[in-house]
Amino acid sequence: MSEKSKRLMMIYSRLKSGPVTIEMLSAWANKNGVQISPRTFYRDLEDLENSLMLSDQKLVVTVGEKNRKSWKIEYINDEEPLTEFDINSYILFQHFLPLAVTSSRKDSIEKMRRLFYQKHSKSHFEHFVDVAKQQITSSHFFEGSDFTDHPQILDDCIWSVQNKRIMELQSVNYDYTSISSHIVFPQMFLPIQILYHRGVVHISGFLENNDQLLIFGLEQIEKYKLTNDPFDNNDLLQKLETELLSRFGITQNINHEVYDIELEFTKRTGNFVHNLFWHESQAFKQLENGNFVMTLNCGINRELVGWIFQWMSNVKVLKPDLLHNLVFEKYREMVQYYEDDSALISNNSFRPCHVVDNL
Structure with a gap:
C-alpha cells in the first residue's frame, strides 16, 4: 500500500469517529511524525469524497466562524434523528455517572459515543458532546478513587445478580455499612441488587446460612469466588425492600426497632433539607x-447520627430519647477530645443500652 493510501485510510478512520478540521489533521500528522502541507490534506479529503465513501456514507463540509471548515462523515439512514433534548440526556448520563464507572469503563463509553455518532451523524451529536466536556461535569465528591479491580468486580457482581448465583466472599476490608463484628469471612452470599449510594457502588444480598442482609461497597471486597450454585431470589427481593425501608440510608440499624423520629431544623437549613429526598x-x-x-419512621443507625451531625447547630433531636442521647453522647465525646487534647482512637460503636450489633 502506498504512503498516500495509508494516509487516506488513517484520515478516513479518524473521520468515522467525528468531525475534523485542517488544524486537527495537521496536529495529528505532527504528532505522528508525518510532514504534510494543509494543501495536501485538502486534496486527500477531496479524494476521499470521490473514491472511498461507501453507499451509506457521505462526506459533509461545514463552514463555521471565520470561514473555518470542518469535515465529517454522515451516515445515511432512515432512523429518527436525535433531538437536542435526547442529546442532552445522553450527555448528562455520561457525565453524571459515578467516577468508579466512568474511570474504569472509558473504552466502553467511547465505543457508545462512536455508535451514537454513526447512527445520528446528522443531529450535530458530536458538537454537543465536545462542548459538554467543558460545560457539564461532576465534582465526584464523596466518590471512590481506587478502581484497580472495580470493572471485574462490578461485572462479576452483575453476572451473579442476573443469573441468581451464589458468591463466596472470602475476604472483606473496612466497613461502610456497620456490619456486625460477629460476622467472620468467608461467607456464602446471595447477591440481590447493585446499589449506588453516596458515591459508592454497593452489592446488596443475604448470607446463605441465616438470611441476614449485608451491603458491601465494591471496594471493600478483597477476595471472592463466583459459583454456579443457583438460588431463588423471589422472596428475598421483597425482604430486601422491606429491610431497606427500615433504615436511614443503607447502614445496619443498632437494633431491630423502628422509631418515630422528630428533628427540628432552623428556618434556613430546613428550607434546604425539606426539598431533598432522605427517606x-x-x-x-x-x-x-x-x-x-x-418526621421519620425508621431505625437508628450510624448513618442517621452522622447525617444529623452534618447540620451542626442547625438541628436538634426532639424524639426519641434514644436518638437524642446518642447524639448528645457523641457531641460530648468530641468536646472531651478537644478539652483533654487526647489522642484519637478508633471508635465505631454505639452502645446506648441493649444494642444487638456493633455500629
Whole structure:
C-alpha cells in the first residue's frame, strides 16, 4: 500500500469517529511524525469524497466562524434523528455517572459515543458532546478513587445478580455499612441488587446460612469466588425492600426497632433539607417561628447520627430519647477530645443500652 493510501485510510478512520478540521489533521500528522502541507490534506479529503465513501456514507463540509471548515462523515439512514433534548440526556448520563464507572469503563463509553455518532451523524451529536466536556461535569465528591479491580468486580457482581448465583466472599476490608463484628469471612452470599449510594457502588444480598442482609461497597471486597450454585431470589427481593425501608440510608440499624423520629431544623437549613429526598417516610411541618420539624419512621443507625451531625447547630433531636442521647453522647465525646487534647482512637460503636450489633 502506498504512503498516500495509508494516509487516506488513517484520515478516513479518524473521520468515522467525528468531525475534523485542517488544524486537527495537521496536529495529528505532527504528532505522528508525518510532514504534510494543509494543501495536501485538502486534496486527500477531496479524494476521499470521490473514491472511498461507501453507499451509506457521505462526506459533509461545514463552514463555521471565520470561514473555518470542518469535515465529517454522515451516515445515511432512515432512523429518527436525535433531538437536542435526547442529546442532552445522553450527555448528562455520561457525565453524571459515578467516577468508579466512568474511570474504569472509558473504552466502553467511547465505543457508545462512536455508535451514537454513526447512527445520528446528522443531529450535530458530536458538537454537543465536545462542548459538554467543558460545560457539564461532576465534582465526584464523596466518590471512590481506587478502581484497580472495580470493572471485574462490578461485572462479576452483575453476572451473579442476573443469573441468581451464589458468591463466596472470602475476604472483606473496612466497613461502610456497620456490619456486625460477629460476622467472620468467608461467607456464602446471595447477591440481590447493585446499589449506588453516596458515591459508592454497593452489592446488596443475604448470607446463605441465616438470611441476614449485608451491603458491601465494591471496594471493600478483597477476595471472592463466583459459583454456579443457583438460588431463588423471589422472596428475598421483597425482604430486601422491606429491610431497606427500615433504615436511614443503607447502614445496619443498632437494633431491630423502628422509631418515630422528630428533628427540628432552623428556618434556613430546613428550607434546604425539606426539598431533598432522605427517606420514604419523611414529612415536614413548618412552625410559627419559621423552623421546620422533620418526621421519620425508621431505625437508628450510624448513618442517621452522622447525617444529623452534618447540620451542626442547625438541628436538634426532639424524639426519641434514644436518638437524642446518642447524639448528645457523641457531641460530648468530641468536646472531651478537644478539652483533654487526647489522642484519637478508633471508635465505631454505639452502645446506648441493649444494642444487638456493633455500629
